[in-house]
Amino acid sequence: MWRNYLTVAVRALAKNRVYAGINIVGLALGLAACMLILLYVRYETSYDSWMKGADRAFQVQTDYKATPQGGEEMHLQMSGIVVGKTLQKDYPDQVEKLVWVRGFSPIVIQDGQAGEIEDLRMVDGNLFEILDVPFVRGSGATALPDTNSIALSESEAKRRFGTLDVVGKTLTIVDNMGNVDYRVTGVFRDWPKNSSFSANAVARFDLGVQFADRMGQVTGWDNQQGWNFVRLRSPEDAKLIHQRMPAFEKRNIPDEVTGDQRRNPGEYQDYRLTNIRNVHLGDAQDAAVRPGNDRLTVITFAIVALLILGMACVNFTNLATARASQRAREVALRKVLGASRPQLIVQFLGESVLVTAIAMLLALGLVELSLPAFSAFLDAQLELHYFGAGGVALPAIGLVLLVGIAAGLYPALFLARFEPAKILKANKSAADAHGSGILRNALVIGQFAVSIALIICTAVIYAQTVYAQTADAGYRRDGLLQVGNLGYRGVDNRDGQVAEQLRRIPGxxxxxxxxxxxxxxxxxxxxxxxxxxxxxxxxxxxxxxxxxxxxxxxxxxxxxxxxxxxxxxxxxxxxxxxxxxxxxxxxxxxxxxxxxxxxxxxxxxxxxxxxxxxxxxxxxxxxxxxxxxxxxxxxxxxxxxxxxxxxxxxxxxxxxxxxxxxxxxxxxxSGDPAKVREQVETVWKRTIPQVPFGARFAEDIVRQQYDQETARGQLFAAFALLAVVIGCLGLFGLAAFTAERRTKEIGIRKVLGAKTRDIVRLLVWQFSRPVLIANLIAWPVAWWLMRDWLNGFDQRIALTPLPFITAGALALLIAINTVGWHAFRVARTSPVQALRYE
Incomplete structure (x- = not known):
């Protein structure tokens, strides 16, 4: 029986190549998009999960409330030094380990040559006892045993020494205490990209010595210069500390007195322990460590991927029910020969799963080809493994069964219900008399509603991003160079000399x-x-x-x-x-x-x-x-x-x-930006040669501020294009089958005097109505989504009707072009051939 089902299924696909091609390509595109986005979602939600003991590693974050005095709501990953020290003192049974981390970019001297280490972290304890990173030389337990010790990443060790055997070597760091020698005690693996924290080097220093001349920064509750990381004895201890946090703040934070006013910082700022795995998608974002992401954005992309896959399933359902008349006699004969309705349902579901399996193989090929470019675009380490932890083989099989059954269930039930007597007795298939096509129209409406909504979202995101980059910021972005690195100890007071010399440069x-x-x-x-x-x-x-x-x-x-x-x-x-x-x-x-x-x-x-x-x-x-x-x-x-x-x-x-x-x-x-930058760099290196030169043009800085929005808009544009393509594939197939089924009707209309343009208008209007109705659904949904998204900006564009009307008109134009060719071809058919049809 199964062999017979398989043979029939293969013959049916081979006989209807257009139908099979549309279904397989549409499903493959939907499955490929779904798998790519699900890989991305899994990657975004896997941050820091690779770390041993991640469930007990927490970051102490600061939340600022909006105040009547004009203070803005803020969520910071940073917290004051005193916050961590007091937590450890008040909760010794819960806080097992505490380390304060400072982001630092000092001058590093090696073999007499000054340079810098990007992402150098200064710590007051062994950070690797909290953030357990694998080591290739030494170990996390023995790294940073005392002050003036430093651990390097693999990349930094090779860049500086050309080898990983660097334990015992020395680097000189220039900080506010002068030139201090640090001994290399270990080499750790490069921090993976799916980490909320990053470091090329971690150096241990003495907190009391470093801040001896500014102890107010050590004791100030409102002074955030670094990150507090704690290791709790149990993950459940975080809940206990959170419950007691109001009392902790009231007990420890002193009042601030300004003039006749007394105010306690605890009234407008709170502290919370955030598990290291939740930092990346949390409210507090800190690009100084590693840019995070928005949880809602990740969820949105997952929903969009599922919608696109659903559109591909809709194509299958629509085309299967549309061509039911071609298989009605087959169903009737099978029933006459003894086939039961459950057997027929299993047969057609098996055909659906077969089509989905073929589409999955094609989808996996598309994923393999596009994954490197997709990863590079997202600046992520997306990997496709078929077996083992994180393998996609079992999820792919599950997806084939789920999609195959979801897409084929209704067509299977629809085909299996035909009555043999009516079908074999009729001159034409009884399937033509069943239903009015309301379900097919509803599914087409749903498809184009998704496509139109995505087009609107793409247009709004693009417009807001362009507006943010070009709107009047109150200063001139063009012709502005910003030179940094004035905070280095080696600058001393020579930045004034640099500024004075720059004023003499022509231009x-x-x-x-x-x-x-x-x-x-x-x-x-x-x-x-x-x-x-x-x-x-x-x-x-x-x-x-x-x-x-x-x-x-x-x-x-x-x-x-x-x-x-x-x-x-x-x-x-x-x-x-x-x-x-x-x-x-x-x-x-x-x-x-x-x-x-x-x-x-x-x-x-x-x-x-x-x-x-x-x-x-x-x-x-x-x-x-x-x-x-x-x-x-x-x-x-x-x-x-x-x-x-x-x-x-x-x-x-x-x-x-x-x-x-x-x-x-x-x-x-004014003048050539590259030449001006070169002249500025020359002055800098002549005046402060031991300090690295760092300068960026204001336009580049602003552009980088909106990289996330730009990438988001490009992804939405890709999804919108994919949704339109899948929707048009289904519309193309429906138009082909509808035109074929109405061949005799069209012939009669032409005999009665209908012209080609009348026939084309009739058929085009049939498929244009669902698109027009789709606008009525897509517009309010897209407006609601984009209104909330735009409300996240302090300065934003107005949500005008233009993107909605444009998206609707574009979708209608695409639909007309998709079905117009079929309509024109059928309308030009000779009435004689049409009336001899069947």
Whole structure:
């Protein structure tokens, strides 16, 4: 019996090559897309699962609540040094191991040559006792046994020494303590890409020695400079600590007093333990370690993949029911010869599984061919294994059975219900009289609803990404070079010399050092009292800049004036906090007061009706390090500048002018960008040769800010194209069979005077109606999805009808072109041949 079923199935496929080809290609495309996306989803959800003991490794994260004072909601992977130390002290029975990690990019001297190690992590303990990474030389247990020891990754060891046998060798790191020798104690395997943490080197240092000159950063609860990692004795201990966290915060976090106001940081910030496996898809994202992802995005792609696979199944169902008339007599004869309905259902389900199996083989070939490019596009380590852990052989077999049964069940039930007497008695197949095609139309509507929704999503994502990259940011992106690495110890005070020499280069229009630049990695906030109030404050960004900062950034002055070195009250320069003269300088500054320039958003939050009203007004803010309050006089208001992504809220800013303590040099230029960068690099290497040169153009930085949105839009575009192709394959097959079934009807219409264009219009309209109805379903769904997505941006495009109308018109045009050829070919057939049909 099974042999007979197989023979019949193969003959049926061979006899109807177009039908078989459409089904197999459509299913193969759907299965390939589904498998690629499921590989991606499995990869995204597998982060850090490879690590031994990952269930007990946690990261202490900080959550900031939105406050009435203007503080924005933020989720940070970082937490203060004191947070981890206090957790370990309060919960010794739960916290087995604690290590604080600092991201650092110091100068590294090897054989007298200065360089740098990308992703160097400084730790105050043995990090490998928490994050268990495999070692190729030494072991995690013996790595970093004491201060001034360092472990290198395989790649870094080979890059620096040309071999993995580096244990015992020495590297010199230049930090705030000077030149310190570190002894290599081990070599670990390169951190896999599916890790939320990365490091090319991990060096152990003495926390007390490193922060001896700034102990306030060790004890400050609101000071995040690194990451706290803990190993708990049991994964369940995290729940216990979370339950007691409010009491922990109330017990340990001291009140902050500013003027007459007392506030506890615990009121607007919370701490939580996040398992290392949940960091990548968590709320807190930190591109400084390794860019994470959005859990909703991963789920969305999984749903889209399943929808595309469902569209392929719909094709199978539609085409199988459409050609039921061709197999009606076969069913009737089998029933006459004794076949039962269950046997017929099994036969047709077997044919469906056979088609799906052939499609799966083709899909696996497509996956193999496209996986390298897909992995490179996503910057992921996607791998396809058939057997073993993570193998796809069993899931593929399961998918074949599931898809085969899902796609073939209704056609099997539909075909098996035919009554032999009616079919064998009739001059034409009784199958033609059954049903009105409502189900087929509904499935076609569903297919094109998915396609149209994906086209709309693609258009909106693309438009928002372009808008984010090109919208007025409040400064000029073109002709702006941003030079970093001013935080190195080797820079000392020579960054001022670099800036002065750059101003002499032809083509450079303005140069300014600054604590803030495009896509800043820092976030400095101060509490500012509202005018005339001793209790009400707002949180406003506070950054120091040089006099020509606004000219270099190309920012617009709205009211008042900008900074001038000729005005003594404009200058906020003080010695570093480690300098004995610091306290006296701060007190002198408090006595004198300070002129500041604020942004339009800062003016609004301080309660001024217009930029002009803000000029000349005075406010007070904390002077830092509990030195009291300083009076600020607003001398100018500039346009808001969006230095960060449009996803982040626009930050109100108070600018102060000073001559030290900067992180970037901003260079405004005209002419050839490559030549200007080369000239800037020459000046840098001549002045500060021991410090690596790092500079990027503002346009490149902004483009990189939206890489994730760009990639997401491209993936949606690929899915939309694939959905349209699969939908058109089904429409093509339906049009072919429908035209064939209506050959005699068309012949009669032509005899009665119908013209070719009338016939074409009749057939095209039949398949256009489902597409028009699909718009009514796709538009509200796409609007709801894109509205929520756009609401994640602080600055966004308006959701206009244009992408909806365009997507609907495009889908309709594609559908018309798909069926138009069949309609035209059948409409031109001679009536004589049509009436001799059957």
């Amino acid at each position: 450079i229009e303005a140069v300014a050092r600054s604590q803030i630049g495009v896509d800043p990695g820092n976030n400095s906030m101060s509490r500012v009292f509202l005018p005339g109030s001793t209790t009400q404050t707002v949180d406003i960004g506070d950054y120091a800049v040089e006099q020509d900062f606004f000219k270099a950034m190309g920012m617009k002055l709205l009211a008042g004036r900008l900074f001038s070195e000729a005005q003594g009250k404009d200058d906020a320069t003080t010695p570093p906090p480690s300098n004995p003269a610091y306290q006296a300088a701060v007190q002198a500054l408090i006595q004198r007061g300070l002129n500041v320039v604020i942004t339009q958003e800062a003016s609004r939050r301080l309660g001024f009706k217009s930029p002009q009203d803000a000029v000349g007004q005075r406010v007070r803010t904390e002077a830092g390090n509990d030195n009291g309050l300083i009076e600020l006089t607003v001398i100018g208001v500039v346009a808001d500048a969006r230095f960060r992504s449009v996803r982040d809220p626009l930050q109100p800013i108070i600018y102060t002018m000073r001559r030290n303590g900067f992180g970037d040099i901003l260079v405004r230029f």
